[in-house]
Amino acid sequence: MPDYVYLLENRLSADQRHALRLLRDVAAEAGMILFLTGDAVRDLTSGHAVRELEVSIHGDAVKLKKAIVKSGAKLWGEDDDSRTLYLCFPGTVRVDLVSTHSVEYPKPGKPVYHLASIQEDLRRRDFTANAMAISLNEGSFGLLMDPLNGVADIELRTLRLVSNYGFLEEPALLVRATRFRARLGWEFDPKTQSRYESAKTEGVIEFLSTHARAEELEQIGHEEEALRVLEALDTEGWMKALCPSWTPAKADMEGLKALHEQAVELLLQGVHPDMSAAQMELLTTKMSPKDLTALKKQLLRPGFVEEWNSLDALAAGFAKALTAKANQAPSAMFKIFRSYDPEAVLWLGFTTKDAGIRERYNLFLKVWPEARQRIPYALMQELRITPDLPRYNEIVESVFLELIDGRLTTPEEMRAFLEPHSPPAPPPQVTIKRTRARRGAEPKMKEAAFDEEESEEGLEEEELGDLGSDEEEEAAIGHGIPTKGTLGADLGEDGEGESVEEGEDESDGEEEGEEEEPELVASRRGPKAGGAKKSVKEATIAAPAKREKALAPAVQTGAHDGKPAALKAQADHKAAPRPVTAAVAKPGTPAAKGRPAPEAAKAKPAPAPTGTKPGAAAKSVAVPPKAAKAQPAKPEKKSSPAKPVAKAPAKAPQKAAAQAKGKAKSPARIHPAKSAPAKPKPSAGAKSAKAHKAAKPAAKKPAAKFAKKR
Numbered sequence: 001m002p003d004y005v006y007l008l009e010n011r012l013s014a015d016q017r018h019a020l021r022l023l024r025d026v027a028a029e030a031g032m033i034l035f036l037t038g039d040a041v042r043d044l045t046s047g048h049a050v051r052e053l054e055v056s057i058h059g060d061a062v063k064l065k066k067a068i069v070k071s072g073a074k075l076w077g078e079d080d081d082s083r084t085l086y087l088c089f090p091g092t093v094r095v096d097l098v099s100t101h102s103v104e105y106p107k108p109g110k111p112v113y114h115l116a117s118i119q120e121d122l123r124r125r126d127f128t129a130n131a132m133a134i135s136l137n138e139g140s141f142g143l144l145m146d147p148l149n150g151v152a153d154i155e156l157r158t159l160r161l162v163s164n165y166g167f168l169e170e171p172a173l174l175v176r177a178t179r180f181r182a183r184l185g186w187e188f189d190p191k192t193q194s195r196y197e198s199a200k201t202e203g204v205i206e207f208l209s210t211h212a213r214a215e216e217l218e219q220i221g222h223e224e225e226a227l228r229v230l231e232a233l234d235t236e237g238w239m240k241a242l243c244p245s246w247t248p249a250k251a252d253m254e255g256l257k258a259l260h261e262q263a264v265e266l267l268l269q270g271v272h273p274d275m276s277a278a279q280m281e282l283l284t285t286k287m288s289p290k291d292l293t294a295l296k297k298q299l300l301r302p303g304f305v306e307e308w309n310s311l312d313a314l315a316a317g318f319a320k321a322l323t324a325k326a327n328q329a330p331s332a333m334f335k336i337f338r339s340y341d342p343e344a345v346l347w348l349g350f351t352t353k354d355a356g357i358r359e360r361y362n363l364f365l366k367v368w369p370e371a372r373q374r375i376p377y378a379l380m381q382e383l384r385i386t387p388d389l390p391r392y393n394e395i396v397e398s399v400f401l402e403l404i405d406g407r408l409t410t411p412e413e414m415r416a417f418l419e420p421h422s423p424p425a426p427p428p429q430v431t432i433k434r435t436r437a438r439r440g441a442e443p444k445m446k447e448a449a450f451d452e453e454e455s456e457e458g459l460e461e462e463e464l465g466d467l468g469s470d471e472e473e474e475a476a477i478g479h480g481i482p483t484k485g486t487l488g489a490d491l492g493e494d495g496e497g498e499s500v501e502e503g504e505d506e507s508d509g510e511e512e513g514e515e516e517e518p519e520l521v522a523s524r525r526g527p528k529a530g531g532a533k534k535s536v537k538e539a540t541i542a543a544p545a546k547r548e549k550a551l552a553p554a555v556q557t558g559a560h561d562g563k564p565a566a567l568k569a570q571a572d573h574k575a576a577p578r579p580v581t582a583a584v585a586k587p588g589t590p591a592a593k594g595r596p597a598p599e600a601a602k603a604k605p606a607p608a609p610t611g612t613k614p615g616a617a618a619k620s621v622a623v624p625p626k627a628a629k630a631q632p633a634k635p636e637k638k639s640s641p642a643k644p645v646a647k648a649p650a651k652a653p654q655k656a657a658a659q660a661k662g663k664a665k666s667p668a669r670i671h672p673a674k675s676a677p678a679k680p681k682p683s684a685g686a687k688s689a690k691a692h693k694a695a696k697p698a699a700k701k702p703a704a705k706f707a708k709k710r
Contacts, residue, residue: 004134005142007044008036013272015091016053019073022089023055023097024136026067032059035118035133035145037098042129046154048184051222052094056121056133061085061099068097076303079211082113086301092274092343094222105169109207119147126173127180128153128160157186164191167199172212174205175238179216182232183223205241214300217242221280221304227256230283243298245291252285255350262350265365266342273342277308278350307343312351314344319357322348330368331401337364371403376414383415383422395421 009017020036027034038054057064062083069075076094077086083099100121104112118133125131128150135143144151153160159180166173177196180186188196199205223229231248233239239246259282263275284292296305318340327333337345349361375396380386385395399417402408408417 002045003142004044004144008134008142011044012050013091013093015089015093015272016050018091019053019089019093019095020055020136022071022073023068023095026064026071027057028138029067030059030064032057032064033135033137034058035100035135037122037133038096038130041132041134041144042150042154044134045132045151046129046184049224051224052096054096054098055136056098056100056118058100058118060115061097064097074303077301081111081211083115086303088303091272094274107207108169108204109171109209109212111170111209118145122147123162125162126166126170126176128162129158131162153189157184158189159186159192160189161192161195164195167195168204170212171199171204171206171208172216174199174236175208175212175216175233175242178232178236178238179219179223179229182229183225200236205238208241211300213242214298217246217295218299218301218304221283222276223279224275226279226283227251227253243295245287246284246295250286251283255282255285259346259350263346266346266349269365269369270338271342271345273346275346276304277311277343278347280308281311311343311347314341315348315351318344318348319352319354322357322360330363330404330406333360334364334368334401334404368404372400374403375399376411376418379411379414380418383418384425385418385421385423389423391421 008020012020023034034055034057036053037056040050040053042048043050060083062078062080062085065075065078065085068085068087072090073095074088075085076088078084079086082101085097087095087097089095100116100118101113101124102116102120103124104114106112122131122133122145128148130150131146131148132150133145135141135145148162159177161167161173163169174196177188177192181188187193220226220230220233227248230239230246230251233242234248256279259275259278263273266273284295287295296308299305321327321336321340322333327336348357352358352361376399380395385392389395395418399408399414402417408414
């Protein structure tokens with residue numbers, strides 16, 4: 001179903017919309033409702049051009065005559081029987097204002113009219129395609145009324161009678177049906193075709209009324225292709241009943257062809273003439289004056305006959321205005337072409353023999369349109385002069401007039417002319433600035449989070465399976481095989497792993513704020529250092545008492561020359577403050593690395609808490625597995641690594657000691673900080689342990705590469 005509001009606003013011309021607006025205002029003041037009916041609704045639905053309007057109004061249309069004439073319309077005729085007004089609005093818009101009525105036919109061709117509703121009015125129409133109405137009232141504007149399903153017949157391109165007796169009651173329908181078929185190219189439905197043939201055979205055309213004859217004669221001139229319609233009517237024999245003296249042979253066929261070409265050229269330049277009067281003049285060129293006068297008397301609208309007779313006078317007035325001195329400038333001449341009576345412009349262009357006037361027509365139709373190609377649309381876009389502006393068309397037209405006058409020849413002149421019409425620039429958009437993160441910070445944070453998740457997942461998965469691996473650890477310690485817990489410590493020793501010089505990479509680790517546990521570093525770098533492939537949990541879950549037994553062979557077999565004093569001092573420091581973990585050496589101490597300090601460890605055993613029996617400290621280190629997840633203490637910032645006293649001469653005992661150091665770290669992570677007493681002043685061995693912790697950031701960069709590979 002078409003959108004008739006859109007069709008009314010876009011398919012009708014500006015003059016036709018203006019005419020309907022005036023009629024709506026007059027009807028609203030009178031308290032009447034009105035509808036668009038007839039050929040206009042059919043043409044809007046089918047997509048044909050709308051040449052005339054028919055408006056049906058509830059009530060007596062004649063009562064509105066004075067108000068309509070006062071609004072600016074011309075009264076071309078009136079029918080008292082059907083209470084109809086024939087109007088012409090500015091722009092040569094023909095409108096039939098009809099009172100809604102019903103019809104009775106006591107005799108063929110003798111209608112009797114009665115005022116009725118719009119529904120009854122639609123049911124008395126000729127064909128279903130014409131029995132539709134569009135509301136023009138406030139609140140229902142654009143609403144379609146189609147009681148006889150005329151839209152379906154329009155889609156089928158079919159003419160169907162509303163009444164089975166239509167051709168018999170109103171013989172004018174025979175003429176109208178032939179005219180519609182010639183104009184639209186439609187065909188009758190089977191029943192309508194049989195009724196048409198029957199009425200034609202019976203000769204009901206003889207009962208044609210005078211009013212119907214006048215209407216059909218005038219309608220020939222209003223057709224777009226009047227000559228073809230005239231030929232179709234003559235072929236069917238209807239011209240003998242309408243006007244025997246008027247035949248296609250009396251028409252100027254070459255003139256009609258040239259007239260149509262002239263009208264098309266004017267339409268392209270914005271001039272919309274009504275060709276009805278000009279066509280009637282050419283269709284009756286060869287008729288005798290007597291027959292022509294008789295024909296004009298039979299026509300329905302006296303106003304149309306008057307316009308036909310005044311064609312030459314209108315053309316003469318336009319020629320005078322066109323050649324006036326005030327209109328010699330190209331822009332003034334163009335304006336008069338666009339503002340004068342379109343019918344006068346059409347008839348003068350068709351009939352004139354004057355060379356000067358022909359030259360002006362040539363400028364208007366051929367030369368000046370080329371200037372539109374020089375309109376600077378790109379510059380207008382740059383100056384924000386777009387079609388969205390209300391005055392856009394006026395600005396384009398003013399630029400065009402300047403161009404045909406020979407001005408605006410340079411870009412500077414064009415810009416100076418357009419800048420006053422440029423609208424102000426829109427306010428700048430508000431942008432919210434977001435602080436940019438330090439380059440490389442986000443990827444490193446993601447790596448650290450990934451490593452922590454991975455390590456904790458590994459701890460949870462292997463938590464139960466690693467509790468019974470003490471025998472394997474003891475065997476590894478005995479053979480000098482480093483475990484994953486000892487690799488991180490070995491890497492920080494001079495001569496065994498990567499050495500960290502003072503000031504190198506230490507500041508980077510502090511700025512980035514990323515610290516990695518030695519167990520995680522060792523677990524990632526273990527395969528490269530040749531360590532056993534065991535989980536980090538092995539170094540943190542085993543019982544401290546069993547680890548003390550594992551440390552004894554490593555301490556006895558390791559030969560560390562030159563370090564007995566430092567090892568003894570560190571053993572004293574480690575054994576004093578932590579009574580609970582005295583049996584297990586802290587990672588990073590010389591005792592855990594396998595240096596010979598057995599007497600120091602024996603001489604100062606870890607003091608037991610008050611009220612406990614001797615030897616209870618070794619048993620008190622058993623902690624549930626969940627305590628292994630506690631995070632180790634973070635290293636102190638900017639601690640310079642202490643140089644070792646002397647290198648170990650043998651590598652195998654040193655590796656065994658390093659393995660013992662890694663296994664000894666877990667008690668520090670297991671026991672909470674509350675159970676540890678206050679720490680004494682750190683000794684030389686503790687300083688070396690801090691130096692080892694400060695070297696942790698050096699193992700960070702290889703860990704990032706390992707995370708990317710995974």
